[in-house]
Amino acid sequence: MVAGILVSKQNSITLTILGGGKEIGANSYLLDWKGTRIVLDCGLDITKGGFETLPNFDILGKLEVDAAIISHSHIDHVGSLPILIDTYLQRGHRVHVTVPSRRLIPLMLADSAKMQENVYLPAEDHYYEWCLDRESVASMFYRRNVFAAHNYGEKFRLSPDLYASFFPSGHILGAAGIVISDGKHTFIYTGDICKHDQTIHPGCMLPTVSDTDFLLIESTRGSVESDPNRDRPGQLRLLAAEITETLNRGGHALLPSFALGKTQELIITLANMKMDGFIPAGAPVLYHQGLTTAVNKVYNTFSEFLTGFDPAIFRTACRKVTAFTNGDEFRSAWELTDRPSIFVFTSGMASRGSPSARLAEELIQTENSGIFFTSYIAPEEFGYELATVETGDYVQPDLKSDRRVKVNCRHRRRFSLSSHSMRDDLLQIADHFNPKVSVWVHGEPSSTQWLSTGFSGHHPEAVSLQPVSGETIDLTDGGKTIGHPDK
Ligand SMILES: [Zn+2]
Ligand SMILES: [Zn+2]
16 A cells, blocks of 8 residues: 555445554554545554654545544543644544543643653654644644534434444443444444453443444453453452552552553552451552542543542542652652552553653562552563563663663562453454454454454354554455555
8 A cells, every 4th residue: 555545435435554453553543434534543652652653644645534533532542633633634523532531532632742742753853743742732622622522322423324323341431432334334443342340440331233244343452361260359359468468568569550540440449458458458559640630530520430439539548649859850659658558650551751660660679569560561661571570680761771770579460450351252242243344453463363263263254354554454345455554
């Protein structure tokens, strides 16, 4: 596929993977529905650098987009939205989101803009600097009518004959799957989907859709074997035991967590553990203020979408701190608290420079502290190194410096408390929709491979695909590839 010559086929429905093909990626998918062009999600891949961080918007060339639909507010699904709005979305056309996402997206983008200015993109590229810096993001949201916010189940129009609606996908507050139909064909995009209940986020509620033609589905956990010994209650008991032992040794317990979703989940989980006597009731729980504080407020506003999210817990059971001084120095854990404590600090993958990475750098030098991960960690991230390095070896907290830190802490573990469906659950979700063509994305190649093959095994009559980023497929022609980045 040569960049910029993507042409609509008037009687076809085609799907182009702008990002998220055989990777967690900068998720973004162009759905061309007989000439109506809809972008589903618009992410950034913060594990990469430079232009690799973005979806492959070059494929769009001079194409204008008729609508965008955002499944949820995580940066890997929404981070490049300012570029889409500024450059590709037709003037006056809308970005469709759920009601809670309408509140969360500006917070996430403003926070991402702060990082953007220093980290992700080459500073010399003024175009992206201009689109993604803090002022541009803020001014974009003054143009309030760019967003159309919808309740779950509410039907909204994309073109005279084409309608869409959201359904709850579990995962985080406001997360949604998307149903698109013209009455003749039906297309479903799951976004990030969680079938099981988490502590405060109820599992997905799948719509009953007869005759689904096309399913675009996530694959995050496709390579993780479903293991009954690693069920959620068991994992929570193990986590509670590790935290208790750490505090009893006189160490701190660090739980790296994402500001949106996982932090709220963990703070309520820890409060429940205290109430049930699984961890010491008097142990301070500290979270890092900033984005988390803003997200907590939105969770508070929309607590009717959650189970057991009690704002009083945030007032009484935890304390917000900032670990940076005015001069941007990182404070020692022992300056923030005078007792062994539990730190729920961003980011979940302990990305270099984040509060959780900075705190981990201090704690791994001690023997008695513990670092406990509860989310997916990309292999490029500092958290992956922290979780997998041998005790006695060294880690490199800052890639721009040769400084190495010796790891004395052996209490480093990963727990399976994911906000994504297990792989057998993903197959069940696909079974529920029973599509003629399924397209597996948002996963490492081993994950999309396992799921795509697994689905074919159940449904030999159906087409099951795992396209790469940059690939275009014709859904109405049996999923035939009509554009490929290597051809
Ligand atoms: Zn997500
Ligand atoms: Zn995602």
